[in-house]
Amino acid sequence: MERIDFDSLAARIEGPVLLPGQEGFDEERTGFNLAVRHRPEVIVGALRAGDVAAAVLFAAAHDLPAAVQSTGHGFSVTAEGGLLVTTRRMDGVRVDPETRSAYVAAGARFEQVIPEAARHGLAPLNGSAPHVGVVSYTLGGGLALLGRSHGWAADQVLAMDVVTADGRLRHVTPDSEPELYWALLGGRDNFGIVTGMEFGLVPVARLYGGGLFFDLEQAPGILEAYRQWTATVPEEMNSSVALIPFPDDPQVPAPMRGRHVCHVRVAFTGSAEVGERVVEPLRQAGPRLLESLRDMPYEQSADIHDDPPVPMPWAADDAFLADLDGDTVRTILKHTGPGAELPAIVELRHLGGALARRPAHPNAVGHRDARFMLAVLTPLTGDSPAGAQAFLERVFKDLEPWTSGRFLNFMGHGDTADQERTRTAYTTDDHKRLTALKAEYDPRNTFRLNYNIPPHTTSAVNCSETS
Structure with missing residues (x-):
C-alpha cells in the first residue's frame, strides 16, 4: 500500500497514527499479555469516537481487517497486518448518583470507576482485577466479583x-436497536468498536471479604468441603478457589513462600457477623496457613484476589462445569498439582444465583445454568507457547466429560481462540443468531481479528487472515 494512503488517514485522525518502525509503535501495540503482540500495518491511537469511525472507514475502503485493543488483557489472535485501533486515550468516566449509573469511554479501567462510584455508596460489577478495561470486559459478559449477588x-x-x-x-x-444490543453483549468486538458505554451501578459500599489459605496437600478435602458448602450458601456469598504455586520469593508472605497453595476467596455482601458464620464450615475443613477475612470498604475489594497488575506472558483456557465432583477434582489435580508438567494457576468460580437469571434486557451471554467456571493459566517463563498450548489441550481434553462450553473473557489466544472454540461460548441457537446478525452488520467480516463469529452468508474468514 502506498504511504500516501496512511498520510490521508492521519489527516482525518486527531490521535497518533503509527507505522512499523516509528517511535511509539511497539509500546502502542503491546498489551497486558506479553505473549501476544499485534503486528499491524498501521495503528490508530484514537482520541475520540470520530477517530474510530475514520479508522474503520479506512480499513473497509482498503479491505483491511480491523482490530481494537484497550488494556490488552483479553487477547485472542495476533493481528498480522491490518489496522489496529487502540482506545487507551479515551478514558473518561462519569458517575451519576441520582440514576445509579456510570458512563465510560472505550479505554477506561475499573480502577477509575470504583473510587468515583464509592463516593456515593455505589459499585460497578467489576471483576477481580480493577486494572482491566471496562468496555471489553463487559462486552465479553463480565463475570463480576459480586456476580452471584448481582449478575x-x-x-x-x-x-x-x-x-x-x-x-x-x-x-x-435495548429499545433503539435490540438485535445489535443483544449481539454486542456477549459477542464482544465482532459487531463494531464500542466507543462508550452506560451501565448501572449497584448499592454496595462494603464487603466481608478476603481469603483462607491452605496447603495444596489438603486440596482434595478442601475442594470437597467447598463443593458441599457452595450448595448451601446464600446469593450474598460470592467465592472462588485458586490453586497457586507461589515462588520462594521474599515478597510472598512467609507462610506461602515456596508452597503450592489452595486459596479460597470470599466476597460476602451481608454483614461481617453473618459472613463469619457462613464461612465457618470452610475454616473447619483443615488447618490454615493464613487468613485475611475482614470487613472492608468496596474500594479495597481488589485485595481479595490480589491479581498482579504487572504485564506478563501467559497461555490460558477455561470451561464451564455443570458440577464439581471427585472425578473432576482428581483430573484437575492430576494435571495441575505438585509435579505438574508445567506450572499452572487454577481457579474455580462458584456461579449460580443472579448469574443464572435472565436479565431485564436479553443479551448473548451464554451458559447461565453452569454451576462453576474453571480457568487454567500457565505463565510463560521460558517455556515455549506451543508447549503450553499442548499442555492446556491435554488438561481440557481430559475434563470434557464434565464441561459445557467456554467463557470468552477467560479463553486463551492463538489456536485456543479459533472459531470452533469460540462457538462453544454460545448455545447452538444463539450462535446461529449471532452469525445472521454478523452478516447484517459486518458481512465482509472486517472485525475478524478476535474470537471470531463469521457471517453465515459467507465462508468463514480465517482468524489470522490479513489484507
Missing part, C-alpha cells in the same frame, strides 16, 4: 455508542 456486568448495560463496519456511529439501547 453479569453485561446485564447492567443501559446503552452503548458503537462504530459498526460501515463507519457509522450508532447509539444502541
Whole structure:
C-alpha cells in the first residue's frame, strides 16, 4: 500500500497514527499479555469516537481487517497486518448518583470507576482485577466479583455508542436497536468498536471479604468441603478457589513462600457477623496457613484476589462445569498439582444465583445454568507457547466429560481462540443468531481479528487472515 494512503488517514485522525518502525509503535501495540503482540500495518491511537469511525472507514475502503485493543488483557489472535485501533486515550468516566449509573469511554479501567462510584455508596460489577478495561470486559459478559449477588456486568448495560463496519456511529439501547444490543453483549468486538458505554451501578459500599489459605496437600478435602458448602450458601456469598504455586520469593508472605497453595476467596455482601458464620464450615475443613477475612470498604475489594497488575506472558483456557465432583477434582489435580508438567494457576468460580437469571434486557451471554467456571493459566517463563498450548489441550481434553462450553473473557489466544472454540461460548441457537446478525452488520467480516463469529452468508474468514 502506498504511504500516501496512511498520510490521508492521519489527516482525518486527531490521535497518533503509527507505522512499523516509528517511535511509539511497539509500546502502542503491546498489551497486558506479553505473549501476544499485534503486528499491524498501521495503528490508530484514537482520541475520540470520530477517530474510530475514520479508522474503520479506512480499513473497509482498503479491505483491511480491523482490530481494537484497550488494556490488552483479553487477547485472542495476533493481528498480522491490518489496522489496529487502540482506545487507551479515551478514558473518561462519569458517575451519576441520582440514576445509579456510570458512563465510560472505550479505554477506561475499573480502577477509575470504583473510587468515583464509592463516593456515593455505589459499585460497578467489576471483576477481580480493577486494572482491566471496562468496555471489553463487559462486552465479553463480565463475570463480576459480586456476580452471584448481582449478575453479569453485561446485564447492567443501559446503552452503548458503537462504530459498526460501515463507519457509522450508532447509539444502541435495548429499545433503539435490540438485535445489535443483544449481539454486542456477549459477542464482544465482532459487531463494531464500542466507543462508550452506560451501565448501572449497584448499592454496595462494603464487603466481608478476603481469603483462607491452605496447603495444596489438603486440596482434595478442601475442594470437597467447598463443593458441599457452595450448595448451601446464600446469593450474598460470592467465592472462588485458586490453586497457586507461589515462588520462594521474599515478597510472598512467609507462610506461602515456596508452597503450592489452595486459596479460597470470599466476597460476602451481608454483614461481617453473618459472613463469619457462613464461612465457618470452610475454616473447619483443615488447618490454615493464613487468613485475611475482614470487613472492608468496596474500594479495597481488589485485595481479595490480589491479581498482579504487572504485564506478563501467559497461555490460558477455561470451561464451564455443570458440577464439581471427585472425578473432576482428581483430573484437575492430576494435571495441575505438585509435579505438574508445567506450572499452572487454577481457579474455580462458584456461579449460580443472579448469574443464572435472565436479565431485564436479553443479551448473548451464554451458559447461565453452569454451576462453576474453571480457568487454567500457565505463565510463560521460558517455556515455549506451543508447549503450553499442548499442555492446556491435554488438561481440557481430559475434563470434557464434565464441561459445557467456554467463557470468552477467560479463553486463551492463538489456536485456543479459533472459531470452533469460540462457538462453544454460545448455545447452538444463539450462535446461529449471532452469525445472521454478523452478516447484517459486518458481512465482509472486517472485525475478524478476535474470537471470531463469521457471517453465515459467507465462508468463514480465517482468524489470522490479513489484507
